[in-house]
Amino acid sequence: MATPLVELRNICIAFGGIKAVDDVSVDLYPGEVVGLLGHNGAGKSTLIKCLSGAYRMDSGEIRIDGRPVEINNPRDARALNIECIYQTLALADNLDAAANLFLGRELVTRFGFVDEARMEAETRRIMQRLNPNFRKFAAPVKALSGGQRQSVAIARAVYFNARILIMDEPTAALGPQETRMVAELIQELKRQGLGIFLIDHDIHAVKELCDRAAVMKNGQLVGVVRCADVSEDDLLGMIILGKMPEHLAV
Amino acid sequence: MSPALRQSLTLIGFAAVAAGFALALPDTFPTARNLINIAQQSAMLAVVAASMTIVMAMGDFDLSVGSMASLAGVVAAVLFAGGAPVWVGVAAGLAVGLLGGIVNGVLVAVVGILPFVATLGTLTIFSGGAFIVSGGKTIFGRAIPAPFADFARGGVPLDALGLEGLRLPWLSLTAAAVIAAVWVLLERRRFGRHLYATGGNAEAARLAGIPVVRLRIAAFALAGLGAAGAGLMLASRVASANPTQGAGLMLDAIAAVFLGMTMTRSGEPRVLATVAGVAVLGVLGNGLTQLRVDSYVREVLTGAIVLAAVAFATLGRRR
Numbered sequence: 001m002a003t004p005l006v007e008l009r010n011i012c013i014a015f016g017g018i019k020a021v022d023d024v025s026v027d028l029y030p031g032e033v034v035g036l037l038g039h040n041g042a043g044k045s046t047l048i049k050c051l052s053g054a055y056r057m058d059s060g061e062i063r064i065d066g067r068p069v070e071i072n073n074p075r076d077a078r079a080l081n082i083e084c085i086y087q088t089l090a091l092a093d094n095l096d097a098a099a100n101l102f103l104g105r106e107l108v109t110r111f112g113f114v115d116e117a118r119m120e121a122e123t124r125r126i127m128q129r130l131n132p133n134f135r136k137f138a139a140p141v142k143a144l145s146g147g148q149r150q151s152v153a154i155a156r157a158v159y160f161n162a163r164i165l166i167m168d169e170p171t172a173a174l175g176p177q178e179t180r181m182v183a184e185l186i187q188e189l190k191r192q193g194l195g196i197f198l199i200d201h202d203i204h205a206v207k208e209l210c211d212r213a214a215v216m217k218n219g220q221l222v223g224v225v226r227c228a229d230v231s232e233d234d235l236l237g238m239i240i241l242g243k244m245p246e247h248l249a250v
Numbered sequence: 251m252s253p254a255l256r257q258s259l260t261l262i263g264f265a266a267v268a269a270g271f272a273l274a275l276p277d278t279f280p281t282a283r284n285l286i287n288i289a290q291q292s293a294m295l296a297v298v299a300a301s302m303t304i305v306m307a308m309g310d311f312d313l314s315v316g317s318m319a320s321l322a323g324v325v326a327a328v329l330f331a332g333g334a335p336v337w338v339g340v341a342a343g344l345a346v347g348l349l350g351g352i353v354n355g356v357l358v359a360v361v362g363i364l365p366f367v368a369t370l371g372t373l374t375i376f377s378g379g380a381f382i383v384s385g386g387k388t389i390f391g392r393a394i395p396a397p398f399a400d401f402a403r404g405g406v407p408l409d410a411l412g413l414e415g416l417r418l419p420w421l422s423l424t425a426a427a428v429i430a431a432v433w434v435l436l437e438r439r440r441f442g443r444h445l446y447a448t449g450g451n452a453e454a455a456r457l458a459g460i461p462v463v464r465l466r467i468a469a470f471a472l473a474g475l476g477a478a479g480a481g482l483m484l485a486s487r488v489a490s491a492n493p494t495q496g497a498g499l500m501l502d503a504i505a506a507v508f509l510g511m512t513m514t515r516s517g518e519p520r521v522l523a524t525v526a527g528v529a530v531l532g533v534l535g536n537g538l539t540q541l542r543v544d545s546y547v548r549e550v551l552t553g554a555i556v557l558a559a560v561a562f563a564t565l566g567r568r569r
Contacts, residue, residue: 054457073459074458074459075459084457088454090453090454090457090458091451091454092446092447092448092450092454093451094516095443103443103460104458108440112440113434113438113439114442
């Protein structure tokens with residue numbers, strides 16, 4: 001089999017003596033969507049924040065394309081083409097869509113001045129593709145609806161040619177139509193060969209969108225299964241009981 | 251209240267007050283000479299307020315700017331008294347400001363002390379330092395080199411504009427240059443964009459790869475530098491330095507930024523709005539002085555006006 005795009009190896013991270021993530025290993029292949037399932041506090045978000053640079057792991061190893069990498073902060077992650085859509089969206093509410101899309105990576109002119117015109121044009125271009133109904137380009141994002149804010153956060157992750165995309169509950173704040181839009185986007189990005197980690201509570205959505213699912217409970221990995229091999233009830237059992245389904249148990 | 255009304259309320263009030271002064275003082279208030287006078291009197295405040303806008307853009311405060319202005323003034327004056335050339339005194343004053351600002355930034359961004367508490371502490375330290383450096387005395391007279399004192403008295407002659415005998419003061423031009431620099435920094439550079447982003451959501455800024463700690467230190471360093479510059483301008487203007495002469499600048503600077511915030515669409519600190527706030531305070535001070543209103547009454551009025559403006563802005567934002 002080909003080299004995995006991402007290998008998370010034996011990741012451990014503790015907060016004040018509590019093991020939030022305890023020796024977890026998951027990998028991700030190009031063009032694959034891996035769902036991360038588990039209750040609140042199971043450690044899904046914490047695990048993935050080691051990959052996005054938001055947290056530093058205590059021990060373990062991250063490999064990209066088979067090579068070990070150091071990810072100490074969000075800048076390191078971005079340099080490795082890892083983009084993350086956080087559950088909180090991580091938007092600066094006082095700035096407009098373009099300013100948020102290019103936050104930390106502003107386009108500048110030859111003289112180092114912020115190039116507002118080009119950033120807005122680029123924002124319009126990508127929004128045309130992601131959310132054609134988006135109109136509020138000049139308003140601060142706090143004036144936008146949940147779905148519009150979400151599309152700004154998604155646009156930010158997609159615009160910069162991510163190879164590895166992390167989506168933390170991308171549809172939690174969305175209506176049915178916008179949720180469908182995100183699902184279509186995930187399919188399209190998959191076809192382009194991105195690897196996607198999808199953190200979600202919604203077993204149905206994970207079953208539908210993901211190739212494989214990794215289930216966590218109390219900081220530990222219950223198991224990784226192919227979504228085609230399991231039922232939604234099997235996944236639910238893994239989440240609640242912390243055990244592999246019988247027909248897959250070794 | 252509609253945002254447009256909220257935004258213009260301060261300006262409407264300002265226009266009404268200015269018109270009142272013009273009616274009450276027709277011979278001395280609405281004259282070119284007096285406007286230039288106001289521009290000169292307000293120059294120091296404009297510099298402090300513009301640099302205060304930098305830290306307030308990211309939601310922080312710097313309470314130490316007034317005592318830093320005093321400290322920078324006496325540091326320069328003591329060096330002058332010891333025979334140092336003008337450039338050495340000025341450079342030393344600015345260096346003290348930069349250093350003090352970096353200390354503020356480290357306390358806030360690295361140690362993690364609330365800006366209010368951290369800069370209250372350094373306010374006291376800088377103020378005590380100014381007394382120690384000056385021995386508690388006012389340094390004046392021959393100790394202050396003539397070129398340093400002449401700077402504040404000089405300016406660009408305006409005879410060509412038909413204003414015989416008037417000069418656009420160097421102090422005002424200096425303030426204009428500082429304002430322009432801060433405007434470019436805040437509105438046209440990535441630095442300013444990152445400051446506003448940090449003010450809006452510091453965690454989002456960090457996750458976007460913005461070096462928030464370094465950014466905050468830099469912002470406080472610039473506020474300290476601006477405060478020191480204003481302190482030197484003040485020392486030049488009165489051709490002397492004493493350890494308390496900058497004390498009034500801090501509250502007025504914060505007041506000017508707040509007044510400015512009532513005029514911006516988003517209610518955020520913006521440097522040009524801050525300049526408008528400085529103009530309000532400058533005109534008010536000038537007019538009331540000319541009307542022989544007691545300076546204590548003036549303080550009460552200034553405070554009340556700032557509170558009223560901010561109260562209206564707050565009520566206007568609430569829905």
